[in-house]
Amino acid sequence: MTFQIKQEIASCGGKLMKLSHPSKKTGTEMEVNVYLPKQYFHKQDQSIPVLYYLSGLTCSPQNASEKAFWQPQADKYGFALVFPDTSPRGEGVPDDPEESWDFGISASFYVDATQEPYKKNYQMFSYIHDELPRELSQFFENKGNSKLDFVENVAITGHSMGGFGALSAFLKLYPERKYKSCSAFAPITFPSKVQWGQKAFGGYLGQEEEKWKPYDPGHLLKMTTNIGSDKILIHQGTGDPFYKNQLKPELLLEASKGTSWDGKINLNLVEGFDHSYYFVSTFVPEHAEFHAKNLGLI
Numbered sequence: 001m002t003f004q005i006k007q008e009i010a011s012c013g014g015k016l017m018k019l020s021h022p023s024k025k026t027g028t029e030m031e032v033n034v035y036l037p038k039q040y041f042h043k044q045d046q047s048i049p050v051l052y053y054l055s056g057l058t059c060s061p062q063n064a065s066e067k068a069f070w071q072p073q074a075d076k077y078g079f080a081l082v083f084p085d086t087s088p089r090g091e092g093v094p095d096d097p098e099e100s101w102d103f104g105i106s107a108s109f110y111v112d113a114t115q116e117p118y119k120k121n122y123q124m125f126s127y128i129h130d131e132l133p134r135e136l137s138q139f140f141e142n143k144g145n146s147k148l149d150f151v152e153n154v155a156i157t158g159h160s161m162g163g164f165g166a167l168s169a170f171l172k173l174y175p176e177r178k179y180k181s182c183s184a185f186a187p188i189t190f191p192s193k194v195q196w197g198q199k200a201f202g203g204y205l206g207q208e209e210e211k212w213k214p215y216d217p218g219h220l221l222k223m224t225t226n227i228g229s230d231k232i233l234i235h236q237g238t239g240d241p242f243y244k245n246q247l248k249p250e251l252l253l254e255a256s257k258g259t260s261w262d263g264k265i266n267l268n269l270v271e272g273f274d275h276s277y278y279f280v281s282t283f284v285p286e287h288a289e290f291h292a293k294n295l296g297l298i
């Protein structure tokens with residue numbers, strides 16, 4: 001299995017690679033964008049770490065590649081970026097029976113579905129955190145002057161549904177500390193408690209709430225122990241139309257009380273910002289610095 005290079009675009013000091021590959025996990029062709037920072041093009045002594053960015057509902061790998069302005073930050077610190085897709089797509093992939101944008105295609109919630117008809121293709125957790133990093137490592141091995149580390153020295157972030165995906169994966173895989181750091185922009189923080197999450201978890205995982213807990217940051221905080229000084233960085237705009245009914249970061253803080261994550265969630269409520277990429281791009285430099293520190297770049 002390998003990647004097809006759909007497009008290579010010079011961007012900032014590096015290059016954005018638009019790739020696609022057949023995924024065993026989803027049974028579909030998956031698109032993914034990878035930004036190679038300027039450091040990649042000059043021989044490095046150490047492997048270049050990778051930041052994974054998970055996008056929100058309705059997105060493809062293009063939204064953040066075009067509008068989040070991560071690329072100058074990747075060049076500044078020397079990390080690569082991976083922008084995966086938000087769901088499987090294509091012929092035969094089941095979508096939302098209600099034809100809404102909050103479930104189905106481009107709304108996978110990054111879980112491994114257990115329910116019909118979704119379980120065949122919606123294996124996004126395994127795809128993103130296992131298959132994709134392995135495949136990217138193989139593809140980039142022995143290419144270019146520098147090594148890229150897609151597996152070990154990695155961090156994760158995301159926006160909205162993708163913010164949830166980042167928190168969920170960080171905490172779910174925390175015992176092995178797969179991701180060195182996690183941040184999120186306007187994430188869905190406690191999906192079991194809000195309509196978007198209940199619909200998605202119900203559809204992909206079934207109606208039994210117990211089955212939702214292993215993906216829900218609000219529960220995962222209680223199921224995994226912070227081993228030291230790890231912090232989670234979150235920004236949330238107060239002018240975001242989804243803030244009070246779907247995102248609810250205060251619920252996550254409440255859930256962290258009395259756990260090893262108490263005081264470790266750095267929630268920044270930012271006055272007036274909405275849910276758009278104007279908001280995301282404003283705070284990308286702060287998140288980039290946070291991850292660069294945790295990836296040992298500064």
Ligand SMILES: N[C@@H](CCC(=O)N[C@@H](CSC=O)C(=O)NCC(=O)O)C(=O)O
Pocket residue numbers: 055056057058059063101159160161162275276277
């Ligand atoms: N189409 C919807 C709006 C959908 C939306 O706001 N999507 C966000 C993520 S929401 C949570 O996951 C997004 O990132 N959109 C892409 C973009 O480029 O802004 C509506 O009609 O309200």
